[in-house]
Amino acid sequence: MGSIRLDNILFNKVTVNFDDRFTLSEINWTIEPDQHWVITGTNGAGKSALAAVLAGVGEIENGTITGLPQNVGLVSFEAQAELIAKELKKDDADIMDVISLGTPVHEMIFDNCQDPELAQALVEKFGLSQLLDRAFRKLSTGETRKVMLIRALSSKPDVLILDEPFDGLDANTLTMLQKHLASIVDTTPMIMVLNRFDEMPDFITHIAYVDNGKLALTVDKKDENAFNELYQLLHLKTTDLSVPDADPANKLPALDPNQPLVRLKQATIKYGDTVIVDKLDWTIEQGQHWQLSGPNGSGKTGVLSLITGDHPQCYTNDIFVFGFQRGNGESIWQIKQFIGYVSTALQWEYRVSTSCKNVIISGFYDSIGMYSKSTDNQKKIADQWLALLGMEDRADHPFNKLSYGDQRLLLIARAMVKHPPLLILDEPCLGLDDMNRQLVLALIEKICEGKETTVLYVNHHAEDQIKGIENYLGLKKNN
Amino acid sequence: MANYFNTLPLREQLEQLGKCRFMDMSEFADGVEALKGKKMVVIGCGAQGLNQGLNLRDSGLDVSYALRPEAIAQKRQSWKNATENGFTVGTYEDLIPTADVVLNLTPDKQHSSVVEAVMPLMKEGACLSYSHGFNIVEEGMQIRDDLTVIMVAPKCPGSEVRAEYVRGFGVPTLIAVHEDNDPKGEGLALAKAYAVGTGGHKAGVLMSSFIAEVKSDLMGEQTILCGMLQTGSILCFDKMVEEGIDPGYASKLIQYGWETVTEALKYGGVTNMLDRLSNPAKIKAFDLAEELKQIMRPLYNKHQDDIMSGHFSKTMMEDWANDDKNLLQWRADTAETNFEKTPAGDVEISEQEYFDKGILMVAMVKAGVELAFETMTAAGIIAESAYYESLHETPLIANTIARKKLYEMNATISDTAEYGCYLYNHACVPLLADFIKGIKSDVIGKGLSVEDNGVDNARLIEVNTALRSHPVEAVGSVLRGHMADMKKIV
Numbered sequence: 001m002g003s004i005r006l007d008n009i010l011f012n013k014v015t016v017n018f019d020d021r022f023t024l025s026e027i028n029w030t031i032e033p034d035q036h037w038v039i040t041g042t043n044g045a046g047k048s049a050l051a052a053v054l055a056g057v058g059e060i061e062n063g064t065i066t067g068l069p070q071n072v073g074l075v076s077f078e079a080q081a082e083l084i085a086k087e088l089k090k091d092d093a094d095i096m097d098v099i100s101l102g103t104p105v106h107e108m109i110f111d112n113c114q115d116p117e118l119a120q121a122l123v124e125k126f127g128l129s130q131l132l133d134r135a136f137r138k139l140s141t142g143e144t145r146k147v148m149l150i151r152a153l154s155s156k157p158d159v160l161i162l163d164e165p166f167d168g169l170d171a172n173t174l175t176m177l178q179k180h181l182a183s184i185v186d187t188t189p190m191i192m193v194l195n196r197f198d199e200m201p202d203f204i205t206h207i208a209y210v211d212n213g214k215l216a217l218t219v220d221k222k223d224e225n226a227f228n229e230l231y232q233l234l235h236l237k238t239t240d241l242s243v244p245d246a247d248p249a250n251k252l253p254a255l256d257p258n259q260p261l262v263r264l265k266q267a268t269i270k271y272g273d274t275v276i277v278d279k280l281d282w283t284i285e286q287g288q289h290w291q292l293s294g295p296n297g298s299g300k301t302g303v304l305s306l307i308t309g310d311h312p313q314c315y316t317n318d319i320f321v322f323g324f325q326r327g328n329g330e331s332i333w334q335i336k337q338f339i340g341y342v343s344t345a346l347q348w349e350y351r352v353s354t355s356c357k358n359v360i361i362s363g364f365y366d367s368i369g370m371y372s373k374s375t376d377n378q379k380k381i382a383d384q385w386l387a388l389l390g391m392e393d394r395a396d397h398p399f400n401k402l403s404y405g406d407q408r409l410l411l412i413a414r415a416m417v418k419h420p421p422l423l424i425l426d427e428p429c430l431g432l433d434d435m436n437r438q439l440v441l442a443l444i445e446k447i448c449e450g451k452e453t454t455v456l457y458v459n460h461h462a463e464d465q466i467k468g469i470e471n472y473l474g475l476k477k478n479n
Numbered sequence: 480m481a482n483y484f485n486t487l488p489l490r491e492q493l494e495q496l497g498k499c500r501f502m503d504m505s506e507f508a509d510g511v512e513a514l515k516g517k518k519m520v521v522i523g524c525g526a527q528g529l530n531q532g533l534n535l536r537d538s539g540l541d542v543s544y545a546l547r548p549e550a551i552a553q554k555r556q557s558w559k560n561a562t563e564n565g566f567t568v569g570t571y572e573d574l575i576p577t578a579d580v581v582l583n584l585t586p587d588k589q590h591s592s593v594v595e596a597v598m599p600l601m602k603e604g605a606c607l608s609y610s611h612g613f614n615i616v617e618e619g620m621q622i623r624d625d626l627t628v629i630m631v632a633p634k635c636p637g638s639e640v641r642a643e644y645v646r647g648f649g650v651p652t653l654i655a656v657h658e659d660n661d662p663k664g665e666g667l668a669l670a671k672a673y674a675v676g677t678g679g680h681k682a683g684v685l686m687s688s689f690i691a692e693v694k695s696d697l698m699g700e701q702t703i704l705c706g707m708l709q710t711g712s713i714l715c716f717d718k719m720v721e722e723g724i725d726p727g728y729a730s731k732l733i734q735y736g737w738e739t740v741t742e743a744l745k746y747g748g749v750t751n752m753l754d755r756l757s758n759p760a761k762i763k764a765f766d767l768a769e770e771l772k773q774i775m776r777p778l779y780n781k782h783q784d785d786i787m788s789g790h791f792s793k794t795m796m797e798d799w800a801n802d803d804k805n806l807l808q809w810r811a812d813t814a815e816t817n818f819e820k821t822p823a824g825d826v827e828i829s830e831q832e833y834f835d836k837g838i839l840m841v842a843m844v845k846a847g848v849e850l851a852f853e854t855m856t857a858a859g860i861i862a863e864s865a866y867y868e869s870l871h872e873t874p875l876i877a878n879t880i881a882r883k884k885l886y887e888m889n890a891t892i893s894d895t896a897e898y899g900c901y902l903y904n905h906a907c908v909p910l911l912a913d914f915i916k917g918i919k920s921d922v923i924g925k926g927l928s929v930e931d932n933g934v935d936n937a938r939l940i941e942v943n944t945a946l947r948s949h950p951v952e953a954v955g956s957v958l959r960g961h962m963a964d965m966k967k968i969v
Contacts, residue, residue, distance in 0.1 A: 272559075272563070310645075312533060312563070312564035312565045312566075313564070313565045314565070315565045315566075316565035329515060329540075331511075331537060332538070334539075349645075362647075365647055366647055367646055367647025367648065368645075368646035368647060368648075369646060369647070371647060371681055
């Protein structure tokens with residue numbers, strides 16, 4: 001390693017307020033001197049705010065930050081805007097009746113410059129030589145950005161903070177900048193804000209994921225799994241892709257809009273003398289999203305399986321589902337066609353050596369594995385789902401070789417592929433780590449944007465809430 | 480009652496034995512229609528009875544269970560199985576008179592008494608269904624002329640029948656109509672609808688005859704399926720211990736070895752199973768199998784002959800009449816074998832190691848499958864039947880040994896299969912005594928110790944050609960093609 005002689009930068013439960021417009025809360029973060037970070041997250045999550053804190057912006061309300069270096073090189077849109085505003089103010093403040101030229105570019109770059117030689121070289125590389133005498137405020141956005149970059153790079157910074165440094169740069173400049181940054185990795189720790197993973201330079205060692213004003217995750221790039229999951233999460237959160245359409249060839253029978261989707265009357269499940277569910281009345285109207293909760297053993301899954309037809313006692317109960325009064329000669333497949341279903345148990349049962357794409361397509365057939373030839377259109381729709389999940393490169397990978405979280409995502413896509421009138425998510429985050437939990441919730445939120453599916457969400461984690469659910473059923477444990 | 484098969488003239492015997500046709504999916508286009516709205520009453524609520532009933536009900540059919548009064552009064556397991564799953568349960572008198580179809584899913588041994596009790600209660604023109612033809616063919620049960628008699632036999636344990644249905648699939652199923660009892664000509668339509676109701680049509684249905692089913696089923700289960708695996712387990716274990724191999728290791732190699740090597744069999748036949756070996760090991764296994772086939776062929780012939788003549792069923796029925804004295808004694812003896820008593824050791828054995836160190840086991844499976852197939856087809860059983868009753872079912876039985884050794888295998892299979900298995904085992908162990916004396920740990924337990932894997936080209940070609948051109952491989956590749964999807968799920 002080169003000449004880095006800095007301390008770790010330590011955030012200890014830091015809460016920062018930005019003019020009451022935005023708050024970053026409870027940030028715990030350690031940046032070591034030989035690390036290069038990318039801060040990422042969705043729009044408005046607080047990425048730039050977090051980067052700005054390193055440059056001393058914001059009012060620390062709580063917690064401590066130690067090890068912040070003195071000399072920070074900062075490039076960001078906010079800083080750029082501020083500089084331009086300052087220039088314009090100079091103009092306004094001019095009381096003499098002469099036209100102010102504003103500060104020329106060479107002054108902006110070379111006054112107080114720590115490394116004029118480097119600055120000169122960069123001016124040439126960035127093609128600013130012709131513009132040195134021009135007023136800074138007359139430059140285009142791209143040109144002012146280049147000036148900002150040169151100022152920051154030639155300031156011999158202890159740390160470089162680059163907020164979307166590649167935005168608005170032409171291809172040549174971009175390559176040049178990337179090369180230059182790569183050449184200083186040994187001497188200058190860098191922290192970048194980037195929206196797009198594909199712009200991430202190779203030398204980046206760590207990624208910070210910001211969500212909703214919190215530092216939600218930090219990932220060591222060497223941890224390939226975590227890195228891929230983060231990529232997927234960001235993809236899901238930021239993609240313009242929406243949930244693929246249903247297959248017109250797999251059209252479900254129409255449901256009577258005046259009938260409820262599900263109506264249980266005095267539903268009871270018992271084994272011998274043990275009563276698991278006792279006389280439950282429950283009606284789910286179309287479009288009425290429900291959350292079902294209750295402790296282990298309260299019969300949540302039992303109630304669900306009465307609805308899905310997987311529980312043998314569905315034949316001894318008064319159950320109306322999707323237009324069928326159960327036990328009148330309907331087959332289980334006539335019921336299942338209306339339901340998309342995801343649960344941990346399903347994932348355990350889905351022990352097949354089939355491809356990821358086939359797992360999604362099997363949702364058209366309500367089967368575990370594929371036993372029919374799929375149509376071209378089904379394959380196309382499955383591809384669209386894979387693209388939405390950011391997994392198109394794994395279409396033909398064996399499902400059972402995927403990570404647990406990826407399997408869950410695919411099973412959710414499988415459940416949704418036919419746009420079922422009822423989507424049952426039985427503890428969809430159970431057994432998932434933080435990252436995968438966020439991934440799954442992001443996917444579900446995406447799904448809930450659609451109108452035709454009624455969601456029945458089962459969990460006992462209060463923190464996993466889904467927007468748009470307004471009905472709650474709580475089950476108690478019997479005895 | 481006389482053995483039904485033996486009452487037929489040779490011409491008809493051969494015709495019935497030769498019945499077996501793989502049905503096309505399009506033949507099931509009517510779905511369960513033929514059974515829709517009909518009252519199906521299942522007798523017996525064991526693994527087959529319960530799981531077939533669950534499937535049929537989930538296919539929209541009306542299913543209830545008729546049990547003996549004492550099973551209901553004492554709330555026996557069969558009563559619990561049926562009631563906890565929400566089925567109507569009643570006595571024969573309650574339910575049989577209302578039944579359009581009576582599904583006899585009791586053990587073979589009870590068939591005569593069950594059918595005799597049920598038949599007078601059945602309504603005019605109803606249907607009696609079996610999952611195994613033993614009662615009709617071997618016991619010669621005469622069924623009332625107005626009743627239709629069919630067979631629907633899923634070729635898997637009851638738990639698999641259910642599990643595959645729930646996945647949206649099914650298990651390969653054999654159906655047959657007893658031609659002497661098809662007064663309205665509706666037997667085939669009912670059998671097909673029944674097969675659809677259990678999901679069997681998705682995995683492939685064989686149209687067979689009662690006779691072909693019984694004679695091939697008995698042969699398969701006695702020899703390769705259960706007999707060979709039991710004999711092989713006992714001999715291989717004792718040999719390994721004699722050769723100084725750790726008993727825990729030996730126990731594990733056998734317990735899971737059958738399952739592992741027959742998994743390769745399931746995917747790609749005998750050829751693929753042997754292709755998993757190195758070339759020198761493959762040639763070794765081939766030679767051992769040839770030797771085994773030569774030694775065991777008379778035994779396979781005897782089993783087939785005794786099955787055809789009815790001698791087997793006669794002696795077994797005598798044992799039934801004698802309170803299962805032989806069966807129970809043999810069952811107790813099996814529990815006392817060293818293999819059964821030695822738990823699998825806590826050692827890691829990789830998938831490939833089961834092949835490399837289990838060359839003799841591979842050879843035994845090859846010899847048993849080919850012999851059973853050859854003997855069956857020589858006796859007039861058509862190749863498709865012979866394939867299902869030999870190669871196809873071997874992995875299923877091997878799975879039971881992996882679960883809990885020979886105990887589990889014998890507990891899972893029918894009493895008829897278990898009885899035949901012991902007969903085979905008692906004859907085969909002494910038969911192989913000399914052969915096994917010459918066996919060393921290189922083919923069981925340690926693997927070949929060779930300098931390199933070099934082999935003679937001409938010999939390898941010879942062996943590969945022989946493997947690939949065996950008739951069980953030809954019919955197997957066709958039938959496995961039909962069930963291409965099957966391999967994706969298990």
